Amino acid sequence: MIIYRFLSLCFVHVLAVVFCYAQQIETDYLTVKGNFDLDKLEDKMYIVRKTVFNKDEEGYNNLHASEVYIRGKICLGNKTTLSFIDHDDLDESRGGELTYISPIPGIIIRNLKIQNGPSVMVVYDYYMFAPKHHNWYKYKTATYNQTQWDSFHVTFDYYDKVQKPLIGSKEQTISTIPKDPMLPKKPLKLIIQECEKGYCPKTYLNFIYYIELLNHIDIEKYERDIRKLAMLIRSYNESWGNYIITNYLKRH
Known part of the structure; x- marks a missing residue:
């Protein structure tokens, strides 16, 4: 998506x-x-x-x-x-x-x-x-x-x-x-909504797109949203969800 x-x-x-x-x-x-x-x-x-x-x-x-x-x-x-x-x-x-x-x-x-x-x-x-x-x-x-x-x-x-x-x-x-x-233009909340509809990343390029999005936002300010995104992705690909948790959340 x-x-x-x-x-x-x-x-x-x-x-x-x-x-x-x-x-x-x-x-x-x-x-x-x-x-x-x-x-x-x-x-x-x-x-x-x-x-x-x-x-x-x-x-x-x-x-x-x-x-x-x-x-x-x-x-x-x-x-x-x-x-x-x-x-x-x-x-x-x-x-x-x-x-x-x-x-x-x-x-x-x-x-x-x-x-x-x-x-x-x-x-x-x-x-x-x-x-x-x-x-x-x-x-x-x-x-x-x-x-x-x-x-x-x-x-x-x-x-x-x-x-x-x-x-x-x-x-x-x-x-x-x-x-x-090629920098992500959609806000994180919209990304989360799309994941909730089943449009989680399904290719390496899609996942890299999400990671670059996280690299360009205030991870402390959006910690709750990042956690939600990680859980949604984790339901599709556990390793990808865990990667976000490990690298972008202070408290696992």
Whole structure:
């Protein structure tokens, strides 16, 4: 109900698998729709994604995802086409993927997920459109890092002055920090009402959205509301509710 209500993401999957000795390469094709450049015209991102699975030492049937390669093309509504490439290591994970979403106009989020049993790490890189350079620049990273089923933490990194681009390698240096359009705008009481109606966070990105909301309010002033929110979330995901209690309430 919070962020997933307006996710403008459309995936088209066509899967091809290439078998090699002791290695498997899976190729799929994705389409992401959104308003990437704030001109009110629909834009599309076409992605060719190759995931490399290598043989475990134990045997051929035990494969782990080791790398992911992206070749992308952004087709803007004004007929401009921009190309980019991306790559990341998956640290010999059992499962991993690299995708992109555009939750609101002008924003592209790079989503890297790495999973191996109970260990899960999800990294969201937030890119904001800069009309001057006709590119998107990383201004924030949110990381969900879970080492065990009930042991995790959420961290945020903000890039104030020097920002890396989504396309190419030329960084931009800014003197004035623009307002983050992805900061939660709804008051806590409204968030609680939505949770009471069953719209509690159900994805990592939704949960991170709630955590950033708590990071920007007076937790002493809203202690009662935070406790209520934690109890509501706890009924859906006990670990997430306990995380809020442990990190945002003085008296457990």
